[in-house]
Amino acid sequence: MAAKTDQFQSPDYYLLDELLTEEQKLIRHSVRSYVKKEISPIIEDYAQRAEFPIQIVKQLGDLGCYGPTIPVQYGGGGLDYISYGLMMQELERGDSGIRSAASVQGSLVMYPIYAYGSEEQKNKYLPKLASGEWLGCFGLTEPDHGSNPSGMLTKLTDAGDHYILNGAKMWISNAPFAHVAIVWAKNDSGEIVGVIVERGMKGFSTPTIHGKWSLRASATGELVFDNVVIPKENVLPNIKGLKGPLGCLSKARYGIAWGALGAAMDCYDTALRYSQERMQFDRPIGGFQLQQKKLAEMITEITKAQLLVWRLGVLMNEGKATAQQISMAKRNSCEIATNIARDARQILGGMGITGEYSVMRHMMNLESVITYEGTHDIHLLITGMDITGFNAFK
Ligand SMILES: Cc1cc2nc3c(=O)[nH]c(=O)nc-3n(C[C@H](O)[C@H](O)[C@H](O)COP(=O)(O)OP(=O)(O)OC[C@H]3O[C@@H](n4cnc5c(N)ncnc54)[C@H](O)[C@@H]3O)c2cc1C
Incomplete structure (x- = not known):
């Protein structure tokens, strides 16, 4: 099904562009232009085909x-x-699956190699990943350990001059096409370590997960390790423990906080334009109070979220952002985007359920985005623990 011409106009109710540098605006412009030219015309078809x-x-x-x-x-x-x-905002404005591919590659594959890897690992993997010659994936979640990754069962056993990896990871973005996987496993002492697994290693497979109604244009798979021989130099030397994967997740969650907002902005923009054009009872539906209430609340939430992520970006640049602050922004953007997508879909009436508009696709995508990298509930608990000092996870 062909998508309509991409007419996106970025909402900026509080003139937040004045807070951006010329370079930042240029970067946004180049990614937005790319999305309009290369993503918007094709994404609906790929999502419909789950490709x-x-x-x-x-x-x-x-x-x-x-x-x-x-x-x-x-x-x-x-x-x-x-x-x-x-960048993440603009990519997800196009589709959450596109932003997911970039987030995984940058924050969950390149970042751990950069932050925890040896010089040899950095030189071997980072340039190929940065250029897109190689695609990477990040294996933390397991079939029986999602919100509680510390219970993971994937095992890295020392076998003298090499390691042996056994176990399985579930719900892994990019897995079916990935050349490399950053895999988190427990060593013989029960400590969590990061391992670089390469496609082609004997006993390593990446079966595709089919039947998703969300992130259909993103490839999701399992990672299966059946006595995979891992060279010693493929273990990330400079990290042990859950803080390894959590450090990566903080970087990715930061990107999601901006990205989900991009999806919300697209839904708002689409619904606003539709409300101005669609006539019922001899007037544009945007003239009815009930539709205005939805649109007014959308732009209010978008503006609040824009301020939150901008401030978080400043704190990130200053090296002052905490994992808890990032968690709050991820949760907030996902929640407002999910609600905005739903309201936008209603404003579009019957057309809202078709691929003629981006809204239903965003709405379905956001169900994954609000779930992965920590569910909404888990992020509430992170804030709850931060402000009360009590751990309510168990
Ligand atoms: C499309 C997609 C792509 C993904 N990509 C990746 C990836 O690339 N790499 C990766 O490692 N993972 C990935 N994930 C996995 C994702 O991070 C997990 O799905 C997520 O962490 C939740 O884990 P779970 O699905 O096992 O749910 P569960 O942990 O079983 O949670 C089920 C429900 O219980 C709630 N819950 C759990 N514990 C508590 C508690 N203590 N208190 C209150 N409520 C609780 C949760 O909030 C949730 O509502 C992806 C998931 C999806 C859907």
Whole structure:
């Protein structure tokens, strides 16, 4: 089904563009132009067919969307966190699956290699990942351990001059096409360690998960390890414990906070335009109070979220943002985006359920975005623990 021409206009009710530098605006412009040209015309068809548009892997590399904050010497962009956020906003404005591919590659694959890897690992993997020559995935979640990754069963056993990896990971974005996987496993002492697993290693497979009604244009799979021989040099040397994966998740959650907002902005923009054009009872439906209430609440929530992520970006740039602050922004953006997508869909009436407009696709995508990298509930508990000092997880 062909998508309509992308007429997106970015809402900026509080003139927040005045807080951006010329470079940040230029970066946003280039990613927005890319999305209008390469993503919007094709994404609905790929989502309807539940197919990952593999050509975007290289395109996003050319655009500099992988690891934008990683230093240039390793192929990253050497950019600030607001630029990174704006990139994720624009990508997810197109589709959450596209932003997911970029987030996983940059924050969950390149970042751990950059932050916890050896110099050899950085030189071997980062330039290829940054350019999009290779695609990566991040294996933390297991069939029986989602919100509680510390219970993971995937095991890395020392076998003298190499390790043996056994276990399975579930719900892994990019897995079916990935060349490399960052896998979190327990060593013989029960400590969580990061392992770089490469496609082609004997006993390693990545079966696709079918039947998703959400993130249909994103490839999701399992990672299965059946006595995989892991060279010693493939373990990330500079991290042990849950803080390894959690450090990556903080970077990715930061990107999601901006990204989900992008999806919300697209839904609002679509609904606003539709409400001005669609006539019922001899007047545009945007003239009815009930529709105005929805639109007024949408722009209010978008504006509040824009302020939150912008401030968080400043704190990130200053090295002051806490994991709890990032968690709050991720939860807030996902919640407002989910609600806005639903209200936008209602404003579009029957047309809202078709692929003629982006809204239903965003609405379904956001069900994954509000679930992965910590569910809404888990992020509430993170804030709850931070402010009360009590751990309510168990
Ligand atoms: C499309 C998609 C892509 C994904 N990509 C990746 C990826 O690339 N890599 C990866 O590692 N993972 C990935 N995930 C996994 C994702 O992070 C998990 O689904 C998520 O963490 C939740 O885990 P779960 O599904 O096992 O749910 P569960 O942990 O079983 O949670 C079920 C429900 O119980 C609630 N709950 C759990 N514990 C508590 C508690 N203590 N108190 C209150 N409520 C609680 C949860 O909030 C939730 O509502 C992906 C998931 C999806 C859907």
